């Protein structure tokens with residue numbers, strides 16, 4: 001285990017199972033469709049890579065980089081740092097992100113794709129931090145729940161570090177208090 005990690009919450013083995021099960025479920029639910037997976041960078045990687053290996057129906061993939069902030073309105077807004085190049089009008093879109101915490105990012109992204117006239121917008125997140133929820137958002141596909149602690153690994157970062165860890169772990173407090 002990495003020296004900065006207090007404990008492992010989701011093991012490599014469990015992560016592999018999550019991708020397998022979600023991939024199977026999505027493939028069944030979208031049978032006879034050709035959905036577009038849209039990964040939210042940077043955190044969606046490597047979850048999306050593993051998920052895609054378990055998708056057995058025709059599909060497309062694109063990536064987007066966004067940063068969300070809350071304006072004076074409670075709704076908040078989103079800044080697109082890098083947009084997708086696919087036209088989503090009339091298409092079934094599946095948004096893939098690392099974690100849903102307050103729900104702001106996923107909720108704003110869902111609205112964005114609805115405005116772009118996608119036929120359907122479905123959310124898929126590897127982790128769900130339910131205790132952090134501020135905005136009510138329907139995430140159809142969830143890998144697993146995590147407690148209200150700062151987690152890193154498997155795409156998730158702290159100051160851009162730890163994305164490369166093969167598991168999800170809780171960061172030691174002393175790392176923040178440096």
Ligand code: IMP
Pocket residue numbers: 043068097098099100101102103104105106129149150151152156157158
């Ligand atoms: P939300 O908009 O509050 O739902 O937050 C979603 C985003 O916040 C995720 O895509 C992550 O980038 C980030 N985030 C939330 N919780 C964590 C965490 O525990 N570790 C790392 N990043 C997190």
Ligand code: MG
Pocket residue numbers: 040041042043044097098
């Ligand atoms: Mg993120």
